[in-house]
Amino acid sequence: MxxxxxxxxxxxxxxxxxxxxxxxxxxxxxxxxxxxxxxxxxxxxxxxxxxxxxxxxxxxxxxxxxxxxxxxxxxxxxxxxxxxxxxxxxxxxxxxxxxxxxxxxxxxxxxxxxxxxxxxxSKATRMLPKKSKILKIGDFVKVVVGNKPIKVQVINIEKEHIKVKVGAGMELTVKPEHIINK
CATH class of the missing domain: 1.10.1710.10 (ProQ/FinO domain)
Incomplete structure (x- = not known):
């Protein structure tokens, strides 16, 4: 068969x-x-x-x-x-x-x-903004998605990625260089 x-x-x-x-x-x-x-x-x-x-x-x-x-x-x-x-x-x-x-x-x-x-x-590690505060879980930051930054909340920090939650509840995993943290 x-x-x-x-x-x-x-x-x-x-x-x-x-x-x-x-x-x-x-x-x-x-x-x-x-x-x-x-x-x-x-x-x-x-x-x-x-x-x-x-x-x-x-x-x-x-x-x-x-x-x-x-x-x-x-x-x-x-x-x-x-x-x-x-x-x-x-x-x-x-x-x-x-x-x-x-x-x-x-x-x-x-x-x-x-x-x-x-x-x-090593580039991703160096790409963190120089005058930024240290990220902590719960912080609100902006993430560049496409060509527009959106406001998100940090929910988890891993070695090379950061998990964030968009206001609508969707979770994203982003690289540190995409975070705008002032």
């Missing part, structure tokens, strides 16, 4: 593939290098299945093969595997160098994102 839903995100699709082809895909531990052209093999095996769109399968495979765990598995002389886990072609030096370059670039991007998040956090 055909299922009535379709797998939608990459994690669900990879989990499904790991269930269908456990000798090929893995969710934990060391990944196995996949046979070149495995996309077509999957399409052939799961034809008429209705759970996988080709576009989403392609995106999920890209996500899987660009993961650090997978890129670490690409070593010269190692065998790629087919859907049943049988060894196929051997990884050559060019493929290994390409995987190492992808891994290096991915790590550099992650490092940059980490630095940016750190800058944003």
């Amino acid at each position: 055909e299922r009535q839903f379709q797998l939608t995100n990459s994690k669900e699709i990879i989990a499904y593939l790991a269930q269908q082809f456990p000798n090929c895909f893995t969710l934990e531990g060391e990944a196995k290098p996949l046979k070149i052209g495995i996309f077509q093999d999957i399409i052939s095996r799961l034809e008429g299945n209705g759970e996988l769109s080709k576009t989403k399968l392609r995106a999920a495979l890209r996500s899987y093969t660009m993961s650090w765990r997978y890129l670490y598995s690409i070593k010269e002389g190692a065998n790629r595997v087919d859907l049943d886990g049988n060894p196929t072609e051997v990884i050559n030096q060019e493929q290994m160098v390409h995987a190492q370059q992808q891994l290096k670039e991915s790590k550099e991007k992650a490092k940059e994102r980490f630095k940016e998040r750190g800058k944003e956090k």
